[in-house]
Amino acid sequence: MSTTMNTVGRPTAPVATAGDIPATLTGARGLLQDEALIFELGGWNKTGVDLPEAADADEGLSGLMRDTAIGLPGLSEPEAVRHYVRLSQKNHAIDLALYPLGSCTMKHNPRLNEKMARLGGFSDIHPLQPVSTVQGALALIDRLAHWLKTLTGMPAVAMTPKAGAHGELCGLLAIKAAHEAAGQGHRKTVLCPTSAHGTNPATAAFVGYSVVEIAQTDDGRVDLTDLAAKLNDQVAAIMVTNPNTCGLFERDIVEIARLTHDAGAYFYCDGANFNAIVGRVRPGDLGVDAMHINLHKTFSTPHGGGGPGAGPVVLSAALAPFAPAPWVVHQADGFRLVEEAVDEAASAFGRMSAFHGQMGMFVRAYAYMRSHGADGLRQVAEDAVLNANYIKASLSDVMSPAFRDGPCMHEALFDDRWLEGTGVTTLDFAKAMIDEGFHPMTMYFPLVVHGAMLIEPTETESRQELDRFIHALRLLAGAAKAGEVDRFKGAPFHAPLRRLDETQAARKPKLRWRA
């Protein structure tokens, strides 16, 4: 049968070639363009926005006007679209594949939430317009607060912190204010387990506390004996993550809370891992005094390449009076705002930021919660824990779980004992995962586990995607044990870039483009 060039073009067939794949001549990699910086794309006199000319400025601004070049290039709209789309293609994303970063809860971000946050009634309102004109916004904040309080079993919530670390700061400031009000301002110590997130000791130090570490037991929990020995009348608070950073539920948490309270200290719970227990366990039933909730983790507001997040803090009755302004009050004739630390808010410790918190994130988180409902949220926790245990069970024969006995919660923690003698490190293994299409897991954290690999799949992964991930890791584990060191040491080979020289970046920092 004959074909014509006009209809089918020139058919191609795979051609076997020997030897290395040649580098491209331009630096592109197939569809991945080698994209220059906006400062190199030219356009110093170009703009992608059509604006009318304005009259010359006057009004006493002489001497105040900027008369030197600013140094900003401009792009036409098509150039801008192409620049940023090209750059976007060099990122991994949860929309592409399982993103197993332990402690980060990289779950699916529903697009409904994006649509809702962009409703003009939420996105196009000013934080200082009259409260009579933003009753719907205040109602939304109030409803979200109700859900957060109900899910945590706590009586109050401070909505304004802008991220998890900001929430920790809010919680510790409330604790500090409560101690000062009770004549306990001399308490200057905060106890943190050695496995704590770095933000915990950083936050404690930031508010002027000194940090004392609590030891951990062999089964990955807080050592109660050590805790009891270190609790005294100088301790302001303990900061414990639950489920903890080893992915384990603190079995003795009620006792931890009791010991803490008996010593006159407060129990700050790092709520980063709330996803594991939402709808099944209420922190208020555990004796928690303050806990931040990362709306960008448990309640799926997108991580956006590193923020914006949101970190409301639920508070016990003892700490509630010290919550920062502003907050929403629901009364018979509508909603009002308490904006100043005076009168009814006289004991408020101050203010976390300029306005009312991350409203855009509140809308997304509320849409997410409303969609799931009480039943869906409980299923979230169960599926998140199920997925993590499934991964742990499916990899236990080829990798070494840090804590083999008993179930994990929403993340599976492995150490690097299984890599002993292979010449491959945790870092090498993680970088090789990139070549297989997955984002690495959290590495070398928590610090208490050698060569830690912390895998958090979340509940939004299908069985098929979990099996695909497990299959990839089993193949890689087999390759490591078979002595294929080169596959790991140089990895990644197939990513937009190879391993980057971070030492050079830090030694001679080049933090901006210069002509």
Place this chain on the structure above:
Amino acid sequence: MRYLPLTPDDRAEMLGVIGVDSIDGLFVDVPPSARREGFVDLPHVAGELEVERELAGLAARNVTAGSVPFFCGAGAYKHHVPATVDHLIQRSEFLTSYTPYQPEIAQGTLQVLFEFQTQVAALTGMEVANASLYDGSTACAEAVMMTKRVTKRNRAVLSGGVHPHYVATTQTLAHAEGMEVVALPAAVDAEDAVIAAIDAGTACVVVQTPNVFGTATDVTKIAEAAHAAGALLIVVTTEAVSFGLLKSPGEMGADIAVAEGQSIGNALNYGGPYVGLFACREKLVRQAPGRLCGETVDADGRRGFVLTLSTREQHIRRDKATSNICTNSGLCALAFSIHMSLLGEVGLRRLAALNHQRARELKAALEGVKGVEILTPRFFNEFAVRLGKPAAEVVEALAARGVLGGVPYSRLAPGAGMDDVLLVAATETVTAADIAAFQTALTEVMA
């Protein structure tokens, strides 16, 4: 539930692989007293349509800035954001990626941050900038704390023109850190007053231009006075578009420049999320808070970008970190950077000039209203007026007439004794008809 892929069969099979009988077998470590049977007392699963209806209903109860003559500012500004910006930030690879800890597969985010840092440094006239902070107010507080680390001194002096919320945010953090904050009384045009308050223990002076009353100030002399006393100058700006018209903080001698970046690329969002701009002299950078992106090369010698100087940060330094901050405001920084790339220098200057022109037109309209006194001597796109009656009541009366006519200063600082002062802003989004409607409504209310 539409977001949960596992089927009942999947769950049963997976429990079998794990070797437990039921899901409860995975929650055995929860103390019995804290185990909850059944569901918490909240509504159950809802479809998209149901959720949309509820949220659309709430949204409809708010008066949007775009639907009325609108003149609110005081730290958040309504500007037109090109459609391209919101489209691009919703690319999956930007929206649903994490902090770029694995640079080989995060060059998109990292290159954007490098470009963002360069844009912010250029705008503020500073040598370097970080990858953003939560917002302008927290950037201000972080900057003040940083000057304590740099100077080993313990006192900060804030002018009476600094946004009261920025002052309160700074005071809150300073109290915890044990740093003394001297906040001078509210003043429309007295940034220079900080000079007299500088002493040998002063770590920094903080001034704002344009300040909360809209007054633009050349702070060069303040910089000289601060430096002569061994203190650092922090310059705050809440309206980033002003960088397109006014002298930059760097040109006037600032050591640290902080700003609210919301005006570029970001919607009002009822106050958040916004994007804090933070820039400083290069020699101070190792004491700076927040993420920094730097240029380097990969194993093949190709240019690439990484997060750097992370030995300042909490995940490495823990209790010795310069700040507890973990995230930046990545997606808002991306929106800022895209909008700024679209504007370019030409567009930004034109936008700034247009804002200034609209504000002058607004001033001309309002100074003709009986009982209205213009207080701000030199302004960019915002100024203060004295009304001779409580501004909060005037604003309510204006709202009843369908005009969102600015922010009463008493809303920001009830105890400042300036209850009759109203802050009004006009951006490029304001039309001649809007100004006429404002003038008419205000004339009625003042009568």
